[in-house]
Amino acid sequence: MSVDEDTMTWRQRVRQFSQSDDGSTRDDGIGLTQRVDRVAAFNPAILAIRWGVAIASVALATQDYDAAPARTAIWCSVLLTYTIVRTFRPIRYLGDVRSLVAVLAEVVLFSLCVITTGYWESPFILSLLSATAVAGFARGFAFAIRVAIATTLVVSLPFLIEDQANDRIVQSAQWTLVLLLVGVISGYARRISGEADRQHELALDRLGQLSDANALLYSLHRVTQTLPASLDLDDVLQTSVTRLRGLFEFDTLAILGLDDTDGHWEVLRREGGRPLPARLQLSDLPTPAKKAVAEKSLLSVPSLNGSSWTGLAPRSASGIYAVLAARGSVIGLLVIEDGQEGHFTERDVELLRGFVEPVALAIDNARWFNRLRTVGADEERTRIARDLHDRIGQSLAYLAFELDRIVAAQAEGADVGASLDQLRNDVRGVIREVRDTLYDLRTDVTDTQGMADTLETYATRVRERSDLVVELHCDRDARLPLLQEREMWRIAQEALTNVERHSGASRVRVLWRCNGEAAALEVTDDGKGFPIGKAGRLDSYGLMGMRERASSIGATLEVASEEGKGTRVRCSLLRANGNGNGSSAAARSTAASGVLG
Helix, strand or coil: CCHHHHHHHHHHHHHHHHCCCCCCEEECCCCCEEECCCCHHHHHHHHHHHHHHHHHHHHHHHHCCCCCHHHHHHHHHHHHHHHHHHHHCCCCCCCCHHHHHHHHHHHHHHHHHHHHCCHHHCCCCCHHHHHHHHHHHHHCHHHHHHHHHHHHHHHHHHHHHHCCCHHHHHHHHHHHHHHHHHHHHHHHHHHHHHHHHHHHHHHHHHHHHHHHHHHHHHHHHHHHHHCCHHHCHHHHHHHHHHHHHHHCCCCEEEEEEECCCCCCEEEEEEECCCCCCCEECHHHCCHHHHHHHHHCCEEEECCCCCCCCCCCCCCCCEEEEEEEEECCEEEEEEEEEECCCCCCCHHHHHHHHHHHHHHHHHHHHHHHHHHHHHHHHHHHHHHHHHHHHHHHHHHHHHHHHHHHHHHHHHHCCCCCHHHHHHHHHHHHHHHHHHHHHHHHHHCCCCCCCCHHHHHHHHHHHHHHHCCCEEEEEECCCCCCCHHHHHHHHHHHHHHHHHHHHHHCCCEEEEEEEECCCEEEEEEEECCCCCCCCCHHHHCCHHHHHHHHHHHHCCCEEEEEEECCCEEEEEEEEECCCCCCCCCCHHHHHHHHHHHHC
16 A cells, blocks of 8 residues: 555544544544534524524513513523523534533523423423524434424423313424424534535545645646756766765675666666676576565675675675665666675665665656657657758759759750859858758757857847848846756747748847746747738647747747737746746736836
């Protein structure tokens, strides 16, 4: 069972344990329970019932005041005082004994009031309705029905024993039915409220899970943007070897990676010992290493000389062989050996046992990152091939057709001198185009050359090879992480290339604004433009590539164009908001607009 599954199971057990029959406790999402007042939602209704009952009871009591003036006055005072107290301090039902006693005390109080002032003929008979309703709101209709039955028995028995007239039986039955209906209605209202609360809690829980997932995915995305160097395999291996050197003394070290496509072991890093081939089969590994792989564990061998086993190096006398595991499977093997028997102590074994897990994860991450970079390189090669086809391929095809035409003209005895001169100029143009294309492909943002310098260099070349007037306005004080800045540069390059080749513009303005947190790029030309509604233009390779690059770094790309008035491409990026949970496209656009000023 994974840690997450175990945590969820533990939370479910806590939730089930903490949930009482009346639902008065609730899990707070971190494994602790909090007591919930189940009556709080009904306080306005209870308050209205209390005051309605109190006013009606006092009004009825004044009609029978002469029968027992002292007793009636006392109970009127008690009823009004109790109603006032409960107005400012309502009954709270938390599922504990104290709350239950408070509910039952109210039932007992009003039952005693009714019994001492005439049973079912008491002017305070309506007070039993409020007590039954509170019981139903607190614990449901089952409890309210039990309270109603107990109350009717307490009031009816002495009332009928005193006189069993038919009218008293009917009167008792009528009030019993009324109390039962009040209990059922209040209990049903509580059940409906509880189901609504549970649905609300489920919705909030689902929303919380989606929010957590969104925050996690955004954090992972930020890591891939800002920490690419930590995922470089050579850096990971070098750091691991350096740490191993600081922790242990050894003569031979080897870090092997398992190639899961064919089962071979790649020698990722080796120090000391005899030279090893780049790839090993399982049978080529030393016996203790094969045993460690078979058992998927760490194996310490104090003495290689006293056994039939041999080490990775011929002179090794002791060693530790640790499997590197990630994603539930073996991804590599770590071998450290020394020429002295018993060189590695129990402390070394335990230290290495705690060391291999993070090393395995780091190596696995780096290897996967290399594979992803390979996929990215393949996509970039496809883009370059398409770029060469669009620019140079068409020019070479033109030269071939022109050569065929000149050869045919010469065979007919025509003068081809002028055509050859033109062809020579065309060849020079293609050579210059190839040179420019290769230079543009090599131009990139680096640790030492920022976005502003790269844009300035590229703009100079655009001015030299075209009639475009390029205005450049760049911030130079702050920079983005290298990966993000490179993608922004490629977007700018693609936008300028589109202006140069397709727009027919005479002037283009490039703005680059960056304060280290937010950045914005804007390329505006005065060319022929295109209608925004024309899907073919928006889905062209260049624009699709810009959109994909913007999306990969969490930026937004806006393209505004109008026929005859030019085009504006704006890419805006906001690295993170105050909460670190990312930001909406609107927020990024607003922030970037502020950066552009």
